[in-house]
Amino acid sequence: MYAKSVFCLLSLVCYSVSSQTIYVEPKSPTPEQLDFLKKYGYLPEVPPDADAAYTVSSMSEAVRKMQAFAGLPETGTLDDETKQLFKRKRCGVKDIESSSTSARSRRYILQQSWNKRYITYRVVNGSSTLDKSRVEELLEKGLAVWAPFGNLSFSGIEQGRADIQVSFVSGDHGDGFPFDGPGRVVAHAFPPPHGAMHFDDEELWGDNPEEDDEDVTDFFAVAIHEIGHALGLSHSNVKGSVMYPYYQTPVESLHWDDILGMQELYLQDQEETAVVTESPGSQTSLVPRFTKPGSDEDENYMPDLCMTNYDTLQVMNDKIFVFEEEWVWVLRDRHVMEPGYPKRFHDVFRGLPANITIIKTIYQKQNRNILIFSGQNYWEFDSTFHFIKKGSLSDYSIPDEVPELTTVFLSNYNNKTYLIEEERYWRYDESAGRMDERFPKEMSMWRQVPYPVDAAVVWKGDTFFFQGPRFWRFDNELVQAHEYYPLPTAQFWFDCESTSDMDRYITNDGP
Numbered sequence: 001m002y003a004k005s006v007f008c009l010l011s012l013v014c015y016s017v018s019s020q021t022i023y024v025e026p027k028s029p030t031p032e033q034l035d036f037l038k039k040y041g042y043l044p045e046v047p048p049d050a051d052a053a054y055t056v057s058s059m060s061e062a063v064r065k066m067q068a069f070a071g072l073p074e075t076g077t078l079d080d081e082t083k084q085l086f087k088r089k090r091c092g093v094k095d096i097e098s099s100s101t102s103a104r105s106r107r108y109i110l111q112q113s114w115n116k117r118y119i120t121y122r123v124v125n126g127s128s129t130l131d132k133s134r135v136e137e138l139l140e141k142g143l144a145v146w147a148p149f150g151n152l153s154f155s156g157i158e159q160g161r162a163d164i165q166v167s168f169v170s171g172d173h174g175d176g177f178p179f180d181g182p183g184r185v186v187a188h189a190f191p192p193p194h195g196a197m198h199f200d201d202e203e204l205w206g207d208n209p210e211e212d213d214e215d216v217t218d219f220f221a222v223a224i225h226e227i228g229h230a231l232g233l234s235h236s237n238v239k240g241s242v243m244y245p246y247y248q249t250p251v252e253s254l255h256w257d258d259i260l261g262m263q264e265l266y267l268q269d270q271e272e273t274a275v276v277t278e279s280p281g282s283q284t285s286l287v288p289r290f291t292k293p294g295s296d297e298d299e300n301y302m303p304d305l306c307m308t309n310y311d312t313l314q315v316m317n318d319k320i321f322v323f324e325e326e327w328v329w330v331l332r333d334r335h336v337m338e339p340g341y342p343k344r345f346h347d348v349f350r351g352l353p354a355n356i357t358i359i360k361t362i363y364q365k366q367n368r369n370i371l372i373f374s375g376q377n378y379w380e381f382d383s384t385f386h387f388i389k390k391g392s393l394s395d396y397s398i399p400d401e402v403p404e405l406t407t408v409f410l411s412n413y414n415n416k417t418y419l420i421e422e423e424r425y426w427r428y429d430e431s432a433g434r435m436d437e438r439f440p441k442e443m444s445m446w447r448q449v450p451y452p453v454d455a456a457v458v459w460k461g462d463t464f465f466f467q468g469p470r471f472w473r474f475d476n477e478l479v480q481a482h483e484y485y486p487l488p489t490a491q492f493w494f495d496c497e498s499t500s501d502m503d504r505y506i507t508n509d510g511p
C-alpha cells in the first residue's frame, strides 16, 4: 500500500488528477436524505419547494462534507456506508453552521460560555423506562466528568428555573425542533444562556449499555454529549470525542478534543474574550460554536503551510501537530486538517513562558505526557495539555555544554527516546530512567538522513525525518532512508497544490 502511494506521487500528475477529475454523479438523495443534509447544515437552506435549486455538484459537495465530518471516505456519493449514517441514532443539533455565519468572517468570540462558575441544573422529569431519580444520578455523574475542565461547580435544584433544565419530551414540543419518534434523533440541547436539554421520550432509555438490547439507548452516553452543548460546545468531527454527533457507547471520559473545547470556552484569559452582540436574525442560540478571538485587527497575517517554513512537527495524541511561528495546526490525517486551527500555541499550551515565541522541538513520552524543549529547559504537559512542571536537559543526563536540542522523538522500534543536537544524538531509556551507554553518536549513523533535522515523527508505524521542504522515510531494519525519498512535505502531508518544479524535491541532491 505504501509503495502504491509513493508511485502515485512520483508521477505527480496522477496525484492531482485523481482528486480533481474523477467525478461520479451521486444518485439523487431521497427526500429524507435531503432533509438530513439541510437539517445538519450540509446543504444551504432554500425556501420550501425549491429543492430543485440544488445542483448535482452542490449535492455531491454536501455528501462529501457529511462524510468528512463523520470520518468516512469522502467519495461525494451515496454509498452504502453513507446511507447508514442517515439512519443512525444521533443528536439533533446542527453539525455545520450556515454559511451566512461563517466563522471566517467573524473576528470575535461568541458569548457562549456560562460566564460563571456556579451552575444550577434541574431534572424536570424522567422517561417511562428510566425514573427521575436514576436520571438525576446519571446526569450528576456526567456533569462531574465535565466540571474540572471548565473549573465549574454544578448543583441540583428541585424547583424553579435552573440554568440547565432537563426533560423528556416527544414529537413537536414547542421549541421548533420536533423529535422524530423512535431512532434517529434521540436528544438535543441548547447552548448558554438557554441551557435546556431535551431527550426524546419515544426512545427506550436504559442505563446498562453492556446488557441492554440494541434498541435501548444509553442515557449516560447521550447525556454526557448533551451536557457539552449545554456548556456551549458544538459538534466535533473527531470520532471518539464526546461531541461527535452520532450515538456511540460506551462513553466514560472526555476526549482531548472535548477538553480543548472546554479550555477555549472557560479557561481563556478574560481580557481576550470580547463579549459580542448577535447579528439580527441569526439563529446563533441554536448554532453552538466557539471561535478564537482575534485580539487585533492587523493580525490577519498567518503563515502559509504550503510555504513549508514550519519550525517543527510532531505526532501527539495520534494527530499531526505542525508548528510555525506562534501557530499550531493539527491534522487528523494527511491532508485532513482539524477544524478550528491554526491556533496560537500559547493558547493550547498554557503555562509556557511568554518569551518562548517558537517551538523548535516537542515530543510525547510513552506515558503520553508532552514535553516542549527550549534552550536547556523543557516544559512538561499532560496529554490534555495541562502544565505539569518545568525541567532541565540535565534530567536526561544531557551535558551542560549542549545549548539546545534540535529534535527529540520516541522511536516505536525500540521505545527509546532520541535526543538530537545538530550533528550528534543521545538515546535515553525512559523505562530505566537513564541514558544508554556509548552516546552521543554521530548523526551520520542514520544513513541518507539529513542533519540538522527539523523534526522526526512516528506516523502509522513509520519513522519520518523532516528538513526544510522535504521529508524522508526511515527504514529501521536497514538503518537508512528509504530509496524513494525525499518527497515534498507540503504536497504529501498538507493540502497544497503541486508545483511545476516539484521534481527537484524528489532526489537526494541538495536543494
Ligand SMILES: *[C@@H]1O[C@H](CO)[C@@H](O)[C@H](O)[C@H]1NC(C)=O
Pocket (backbone or CB within 6 Å): 117, 151
Ligand atoms: C477555579 O475557581 C476558583 C474560584 O474562583 C479559583 O480560586 C481557582 O483558581 C480556579 N482554578 C483554575 C484552575 O482556574
Ligand SMILES: *[C@@H]1O[C@H](CO)[C@@H](O)[C@H](O)[C@H]1NC(C)=O
Pocket (backbone or CB within 6 Å): 124, 125, 126, 127, 128, 167, 168, 169, 201
Ligand atoms: C416532562 O416535562 C415536560 C415539561 O414540563 C413536559 O412537556 C413533558 O410532557 C414531560 N414528560 C413526561 C414524560 O412526563
Ligand SMILES: *[C@@H]1O[C@H](CO)[C@@H](O)[C@H](O)[C@H]1NC(C)=O
Pocket (backbone or CB within 6 Å): 353, 355, 356, 374, 375
Ligand atoms: C525567558 O525569560 C527567562 C527569565 O525571565 C530567561 O531566563 C530565559 O532565558 C528567556 N528565554 C528566552 C528564550 O528568551
Ligand SMILES: *[C@@H]1O[C@H](CO)[C@@H](O)[C@H](O)[C@H]1NC(C)=O
Pocket (backbone or CB within 6 Å): 366, 412, 413, 414, 415
Ligand atoms: C513499546 O511500548 C508499547 C506500549 O507500552 C508496547 O506495546 C510495545 O510492544 C513496545 N515495543 C517494544 C519494541 O518494546
Ligand SMILES: [Zn+2]
Pocket (backbone or CB within 6 Å): 091, 092, 093, 225, 226, 229, 235, 245
Ligand atoms: Zn449534539
Ligand SMILES: [Zn+2]
Pocket (backbone or CB within 6 Å): 173, 175, 177, 188, 198
Ligand atoms: Zn427540544
